[in-house]
Amino acid sequence: MDDAVWITGIGMVTPLGNSLNNIAKNVLAGRSATRQVFDRQGDNLVPFVGAEVDLVPVPTTVDPISFAALPKMQQMALWSAATALDDAGMRQDVDQLRIGIVLGQGGEWYRQWLGDWQRHGDLIRHPERKHETLVTFVQSELGLAGPSASVGSACASANFALELGRQWVRRGLVDICLAGSSEIACPITRANFHNLRALSRNLADPEHASRPFDAERDGFVMGEGAAIFVLESASSARRRSAVCYAEVAGFGASSDAAHMVIPSENPVPAAAAMQAALASARVEPHEIDYVNAHATSTTVGDRAEARALRLVFGSDTTKIPVSSTKSMTGHLVSAAAAIEAVICIAALQRQAIPPTINLDHPDPDCDLCHVRNQAIDAKVRVTLSNSFGFGGSNTSLVLKKVA
Amino acid sequence: MDGIDKDVAVFPTESSPDLTAIVVAAASAAYRLREIAPLRKLPPAYPGVELSGHFLKHADEQTIVALAAIQRATQRYNIDPRNLAGWGIIAAPRYIGRLTGANVLYKFPRGGTSAVAPHIVAQCSLHSVSGAASIALGMQGPNVGVGGGEWAIGDGVMAALTLFEIVRVPGVWLLLTEFDCEPVPDEEGRPQNDPTCHAVALALMPGSAGASPSQMPGEAANSQLTLRPGSHSKSLRANYPEPTVAEIAGCIDAAERGLPARWACWLPWGGRIEMRLAAAELLLPQEALPQDVLPQDALTRAA
Numbered sequence: 001m002d003d004a005v006w007i008t009g010i011g012m013v014t015p016l017g018n019s020l021n022n023i024a025k026n027v028l029a030g031r032s033a034t035r036q037v038f039d040r041q042g043d044n045l046v047p048f049v050g051a052e053v054d055l056v057p058v059p060t061t062v063d064p065i066s067f068a069a070l071p072k073m074q075q076m077a078l079w080s081a082a083t084a085l086d087d088a089g090m091r092q093d094v095d096q097l098r099i100g101i102v103l104g105q106g107g108e109w110y111r112q113w114l115g116d117w118q119r120h121g122d123l124i125r126h127p128e129r130k131h132e133t134l135v136t137f138v139q140s141e142l143g144l145a146g147p148s149a150s151v152g153s154a155c156a157s158a159n160f161a162l163e164l165g166r167q168w169v170r171r172g173l174v175d176i177c178l179a180g181s182s183e184i185a186c187p188i189t190r191a192n193f194h195n196l197r198a199l200s201r202n203l204a205d206p207e208h209a210s211r212p213f214d215a216e217r218d219g220f221v222m223g224e225g226a227a228i229f230v231l232e233s234a235s236s237a238r239r240r241s242a243v244c245y246a247e248v249a250g251f252g253a254s255s256d257a258a259h260m261v262i263p264s265e266n267p268v269p270a271a272a273a274m275q276a277a278l279a280s281a282r283v284e285p286h287e288i289d290y291v292n293a294h295a296t297s298t299t300v301g302d303r304a305e306a307r308a309l310r311l312v313f314g315s316d317t318t319k320i321p322v323s324s325t326k327s328m329t330g331h332l333v334s335a336a337a338a339i340e341a342v343i344c345i346a347a348l349q350r351q352a353i354p355p356t357i358n359l360d361h362p363d364p365d366c367d368l369c370h371v372r373n374q375a376i377d378a379k380v381r382v383t384l385s386n387s388f389g390f391g392g393s394n395t396s397l398v399l400k401k402v403a
Numbered sequence: 404m405d406g407i408d409k410d411v412a413v414f415p416t417e418s419s420p421d422l423t424a425i426v427v428a429a430a431s432a433a434y435r436l437r438e439i440a441p442l443r444k445l446p447p448a449y450p451g452v453e454l455s456g457h458f459l460k461h462a463d464e465q466t467i468v469a470l471a472a473i474q475r476a477t478q479r480y481n482i483d484p485r486n487l488a489g490w491g492i493i494a495a496p497r498y499i500g501r502l503t504g505a506n507v508l509y510k511f512p513r514g515g516t517s518a519v520a521p522h523i524v525a526q527c528s529l530h531s532v533s534g535a536a537s538i539a540l541g542m543q544g545p546n547v548g549v550g551g552g553e554w555a556i557g558d559g560v561m562a563a564l565t566l567f568e569i570v571r572v573p574g575v576w577l578l579l580t581e582f583d584c585e586p587v588p589d590e591e592g593r594p595q596n597d598p599t600c601h602a603v604a605l606a607l608m609p610g611s612a613g614a615s616p617s618q619m620p621g622e623a624a625n626s627q628l629t630l631r632p633g634s635h636s637k638s639l640r641a642n643y644p645e646p647t648v649a650e651i652a653g654c655i656d657a658a659e660r661g662l663p664a665r666w667a668c669w670l671p672w673g674g675r676i677e678m679r680l681a682a683a684e685l686l687l688p689q690e691a692l693p694q695d696v697l698p699q700d701a702l703t704r705a706a
Contacts, residue, residue: 039516041511041512041515041516042512042513042515044515046515046516105529105551106524106528106529106530107500107523107524107527107528107529108528108529108551108552109498109499109500109501109504109527109551109552110500110503110504110507110523110527113501113504113505113508114504114508114511117508124501124504124505124508124588125505125587125588125589126587127498127501127584127585127586127587128585131498131552131553132552133551133552133553136552136553145672145673146672147557147561147632147670147672147674148558148672149549149550149558149561149562150529150549150550150551150552150558151529151547151548151549151562152528152529152530152547152548152549152551153530153533153534153545153546153547153548154524154528154530154534157529157530160545160547163569164562164565164569167565167568167569168565170568171419171420171422171565171568172419172420172632173419173632187511188507188511188519188523189523189524190516191511191515191516191517191518191519192519192520192521192522192523192524193521193524194516195516195517195519195520195521196521251569251570252570253491253544253545253547253569253570254543254544254545255492255534255537255538255542255543255544255545255546256543257537257538257540257541257542257543258538259538260525260526260531260534260535260538261525269543272543276570280570389530390524390525390528390530390534391525391530391531391533391534391535391537391538391546392534392537392538392546393530393534393545393546393547395545
């Protein structure tokens with residue numbers, strides 16, 4: 001198809017590894033990255049369950065000392081964008097190409113203001129001072145000359161970023177586009193979710209705290225990381241014999257229009273997003289080989305998604321494998337869809353489906369074709385990845401294996 | 404206001420056609436910070452949408468003013484949002500959540516986790532304005548926030564004009580919001596100044612890519628929002644002045660006074676946004692708005 005858009009480069013930093021190979025190996029082995037972490041609150045260190053990145057590698061051509069001084073969010077985004085361009089073999093072409101960048105974002109400002117405040121800054125009270133967005137930072141560091149945008153639909157942000165990037169490539173607005181997201185586990189965000197009673201409090205057994213679809217779940221675990229993709233037209237990628245990880249084949253989005261925080265009990269809007277994604281990818285529901293579910297490990301969210309999946313897949317629900325890899329990575333919030341796209345690519349590449357770990361007692365209200373606790377080998381040609389967010393945003397992304 | 408210059412003809416390159424939308428309704432709202440608190444008790448009321456009286460209690464100021472701008476547009480053009488249930492919403496706020504954030508930074512080191520209100524992520528993030536608007540209007544098309552900082556207007560326009568391709572929505576509400584000078588919070592997050600929060604609501608329908616005004620239907624040809632993609636030459640990355648929401652509101656005000664109005668700005672990467680508005684009475688009437696909405700079709704099938 002002439003207007004097909006391929007992923008020809010990936011850069012990532014995650015609690016389960018900083019390369020596609022490492023992430024694939026770890027998720028297919030069912031390894032958990034969740035552990036006890038601590039947030040500094042005044043003079044106290046307060047324990048939570050989290051899945052965090054310990055050390056962000058330094059990209060080549062970046063001065064290690066200045067890199068070390070950057071906030072972690074910027075480090076993760078810069079590493080991921082630079083390695084994605086390297087991976088696509090395009091770093092040296094930056095001057096010749098119109099390269100766009102779209103990053104999924106959430107609470108960019110309160111995170112930036114908090115980070116500044118933790119470094120004894122006072123940026124929040126000085127609006128006249130420069131507030132650089134993550135996107136413009138990466139753009140400037142890598143010398144990218146194309147259009148840029150931050151997009152935010154909470155936990156669905158990165159799916160929107162991938163789709164916006166795809167459309168920019170299709171419309172010829174850019175030669176290639178970097179798209180993805182970077183997310184840190186900000187203490188204020190964590191406190192916010194804790195006070196909503198959305199976080200797991202299972203400090204005694206943190207590796208088993210994230211349990212999507214399990215009857216004994218008690219909330220989600222916040223993760224952090226980044227994944228950024230190079231999106232390129234299939235014709236351009238073919239011309240230069242580029243490696244293709246997957247085709248970004250379809251996208252759908254809708255809104256619950258119900259509540260700012262709580263997912264709607266009505267499965268129809270979320271189902272509509274999935275159906276729109278399938279329609280735009282020109283695939284029938286039964287052609288989906290793997291669903292990477294949004295399921296975060298909250299009762300209301302997991303059940304709402306299960307209802308929507310049953311609505312879309314009907315009698316095929318019992319045959320189409322579903323897993324939530326947040327059981328291993330934690331929930332990367334605005335970067336969740338980006339890391340889950342990486343995992344879908346791993347499934348396409350390895351012809352294996354990662355499991356939902358800690359799924360010991362499936363919630364009877366989440367009656368799906370679960371891949372429980374152990375990866376399975378399978379023919380995987382088309383994947384569907386759901387990401388839903390605050391503000392009632394529902395998104396679904398279809399990736400296809402390119403022969 | 405920046406006029407439409409002759410040198411636009413330099414752009415775009417052949418490979419990147421213009422993106423154009425028809426502006427079918429436009430309105431603006433502006434409130435001083437101290438005027439916003441009373442609005443929290445007056446959530447918008449649209450037929451068929453049940454909102455709690457507390458809907459705006461924790462909303463960011465930019466959300467509240469954006470909803471006021473939509474309300475002006477729906478009233479002025481007699482638009483019933485129920486007929487636009489499948490439309491998308493793109494909102495481009497700027498530095499959302501500064502006052503709430505300052506208050507959290509004051510309380511957090513003293514009170515820890517329990518001092519953080521559980522609303523900050525939902526109400527002070529990039530998605531918050533679009534999410535609240537989708538709920539207030541009962542719209543089940545996609546909603547997404549864009550921009551957030553400098554050049555948010557450019558991000559918003561570009562995303563809105565691209566959204567038609569993404570999900571083939573029949574229309575998009577584009578909401579642009581910002582304070583004209585940012586609120587300056589004190590130690591505890593209380594405002595020390597009284598800036599004005601501006602919002603613009605544009606109801607957009609897809610236009611043909613690269614179409615000339617004469618190819619647009621009817622009088623709507625005179626009301627368009629266009630993105631002209633620029634050259635990728637780095638030498639063209641100039642320090643253009645950043646556009647403001649107040650400038651666009653000024654253009655809308657001119658149209659409301661019965662004057663044809665235009666506004667344009669360059670983007671840092673070489674693209675250009677141009678908006679022409681016909682005199683307000685020439686914008687498309689409610690009956691001309693598309694009633695068939697793709698997501699609704701999907702919903703019906705799903706049900």
